[in-house]
Amino acid sequence: xxxxxxxxxxxxxxxxxxxxxxxxxxxxxxxxxxxxxxxxxxxxxxxxxxxxxxxxxxxxxxxxxxxxxxxxxxxxxxxxxxxxxxxxxxxxxxxxxxxxxxxxxxxxxxxxxxxxxxxxxxxxxxxxxxxxxxxxxxxxxxxxxxxxxxxxxxxxxxxxxxxxxxxxxxxxxxxxxxxxxxxxxxxxxxxxxxxx
Amino acid sequence: xxxxxxxxxxxxxxxxxxxxxxxxxxxxxxxxxxxxxxxxxxxxxxxxxxxxxxxxxxxxxxxxxxxxxxxxxxxxxxxxxxxxxxxxxxxxxxxxxxxxxxxxxxxxxxxxxxxxxxxxxxxxxxxxxxxxxxxxxxxxxxxxxxxxxxxxxxxxxxxxxxxxxxxxxxxxxxxxxxxxxxxxxxxxxxxxxxxx
Numbered sequence: 001x002x003x004x005x006x007x008x009x010x011x012x013x014x015x016x017x018x019x020x021x022x023x024x025x026x027x028x029x030x031x032x033x034x035x036x037x038x039x040x041x042x043x044x045x046x047x048x049x050x051x052x053x054x055x056x057x058x059x060x061x062x063x064x065x066x067x068x069x070x071x072x073x074x075x076x077x078x079x080x081x082x083x084x085x086x087x088x089x090x091x092x093x094x095x096x097x098x099x100x101x102x103x104x105x106x107x108x109x110x111x112x113x114x115x116x117x118x119x120x121x122x123x124x125x126x127x128x129x130x131x132x133x134x135x136x137x138x139x140x141x142x143x144x145x146x147x148x149x150x151x152x153x154x155x156x157x158x159x160x161x162x163x164x165x166x167x168x169x170x171x172x173x174x175x176x177x178x179x180x181x182x183x184x185x186x187x188x189x190x191x192x193x194x195x196x
Numbered sequence: 197x198x199x200x201x202x203x204x205x206x207x208x209x210x211x212x213x214x215x216x217x218x219x220x221x222x223x224x225x226x227x228x229x230x231x232x233x234x235x236x237x238x239x240x241x242x243x244x245x246x247x248x249x250x251x252x253x254x255x256x257x258x259x260x261x262x263x264x265x266x267x268x269x270x271x272x273x274x275x276x277x278x279x280x281x282x283x284x285x286x287x288x289x290x291x292x293x294x295x296x297x298x299x300x301x302x303x304x305x306x307x308x309x310x311x312x313x314x315x316x317x318x319x320x321x322x323x324x325x326x327x328x329x330x331x332x333x334x335x336x337x338x339x340x341x342x343x344x345x346x347x348x349x350x351x352x353x354x355x356x357x358x359x360x361x362x363x364x365x366x367x368x369x370x371x372x373x374x375x376x377x378x379x380x381x382x383x384x385x386x387x388x389x390x391x392x
Contacts (some may be wrong), residue, residue, distance in 0.1 A: 029380050061342055069341045083376070093338055116320075123319035124312075130326045135280045137333040142289055145265045145373070146257055172384045 003028065005077055006051050006105055014124040023118065023173050027111045033098040040096040046085040048106040052078050055102020056166050061172070068145045070175040072140070073099075073160055073167070078151045079129055099167050199224065200300055201273055202247050210320040219314065223307045227356045229294040236292040242281040245304040248274050251298020252362050256370070266371040268336070269295075269356055269363070275325055286388050345374045346382050 003025055010016050033039055033055065040046045042062055055072040059082075060113035071094055074080040082092035086109045094144055139159075143152050157164060164172065173183040199221055206212050219224055229235055236242045238258055253270040255278075267290055270276040278288035282305045284378065311318035335355075340347050353360060360368065369379040 001377050062344055063336065071337065071341065083327075084334050088331065089326055093334075116212060120316050120319065123316065123323060127319060127326060129325040130323060130330055131283055132280075134326055134330045134333060135284070137330060138335060141267065141340070142257065142336070143334060145267070146259055183347075 002053075005053060007052070008075060009079065009133040010125055013128040014121050014143075016121050016125075018068045020115070022119060024107065024115060025031050025184050026109070027107045028105050029107070031104050031106065033102045033104060033121065038081050038095050038097050039104070040085075040092050040094075042093065044085075044097040046092050047089075047091055047109050048195045049079060049086065049109065049112060050096075051105040052076055052080060053103040053105055055098055055100040055104075056098055056163065057096055057102065058171060058175075059094050059096050067172055069177070070171055072136070073163060073171075073175070075160065075163060083130070083133065095161065099171065139146055149176055149182060150189075152176045153183070153186050158195070197381070198249075201249060203346060205247070205275065206272060209324040211316050212317050212321075214314065216311070216315050216317060220303065220307070220311065223303045224301050225303070227300050228301060229295050229300060231294055234291050234293050235300070236281075236290075237277050238289065238291045239287045240281075241306050241364040242278040242288050243284055243285075245277045245282065245305065245308060246292075248272055249301055251294055251296040251300075252359065253292055253298065253372075254295055254363075254367060255290050255292050258282040258301070262371055265345060265373070266367055269367075269371070271356065271359060273297050279329065295367065304318070310314045340373065345372055345378060346385075348372045349379070349382050353383055364389060 006028070007016070007021060008014065010021075030053075031039075039050065052074050054076055057080065058070050058132055059072045059074070059080070061071060063069070065139045074096075079108050080096070082094060082096065084090065085092035112126065113123070116126060139155075147155065153172075156172065156175060171185055173180040176183065178186075203217060205210070206217075226249075227235075233252065235246065236276070248270050250272055253276065254266050255268045255276070257263070257265045257267060276292070278290060278292065280286065281288035308318070309321065316351060325353070335351075339351055341353065341392075349368075352368065352371060365376050365379055369376040372379065374382075
């Protein structure tokens with residue numbers, strides 16, 4: 001498997017000595033995930049960090065009444081996991097599901113802790129990755145608190161370029177916190193505006 | 197001023213060599229903040245990390261129509277800042293206001309970057325602090341997406357013990373995303389239940 005995309009993502013954050021990279025590479029496992037399969041189940045303790053090599057994933061909450069809320073999406077080139085579950089060893093509050101056939105790389109949290117001990121560069125990588133996750137989460141909070149459904153739709157298009165054509169309207173609506181009918185209305189209004 | 201509480205918070209995360217602690221201590225500034233004053237204004241680029249020595253703060257969004265949303269509260273012993281603003285040098289999306297007369301310690305982000313360069317221990321501190329912030333943010337997202345107003349009120353009481361008696365109902369309602377009237381109804385129902 002081609003590890004280059006992973007190395008590129010890490011080395012954008014800080015310099016990774018060759019020896020360190022070889023160590024991590026020896027610990028990476030590759031998985032094929034079929035469309036619809038769950039990579040992480042809600043209620044299960046997750047212990048792996050994933051990198052999306054190809055495909056699309058959704059992270060979603062399932063309410064007791066069966067309603068789903070998509071909390072986020074993952075596309076190629078991104079690290080992802082149920083972070084709280086991994087670092088606190090608690091059951092994941094949400095599930096991660098492939099929305100396309102996908103290929104992911106992964107390594108365990110135990111390996112990540114070993115990396116932190118081995119070399120300073122991994123602490124930098126760990127801190128910067130979690131900073132990026134934090135900023136995303138703050139953005140999401142702001143969207144939920146402050147923005148209208150139409151504004152949230154525009155922000156979705158900006159944040160996940162190209163994703164609109166890869167996933168169903170149901171999943172976009174579930175991310176925006178609106179019904180598919182409301183989403184259809186918003187898209188209809190936008191089409192009309194673009195024709196004027 | 198007494199730096200012990202800050203040292204205790206850091207050293208719970210990892211061992212801090214004495215030399216490193218003395219360096220940081222020389223960079224810390226203390227501020228008195230009056231009730232109602234803004235420590236960080238929305239739209240302003242923030243460059244300091246704060247530690248709440250005494251008092252209570254709220255972080256809040258202000259909508260164009262004048263509506264406010266309290267995103268979080270800070271009590272004694274906690275680090276806080278407008279993190280996205282600090283690390284990305286962008287205007288803060290929210291303001292931070294003292295809800296009681298308060299005393300805070302602070303140091304600049306520039307100092308934090310120096311610390312990261314100086315000693316491995318600060319990278320550990322930085323990573324673990326941001327991990328804690330991330331978990332809080334994920335918890336908040338879950339509350340907003342999944343829980344009823346009554347459940348969110350219970351979670352508020354758990355997350356901020358003692359805070360209910362220090363801030364107004366208006367601020368609690370604004371955190372829960374409900375009107376003060378709805379909060380009053382929830383509290384009334386709870387009082388009735390506890391009498392039965």
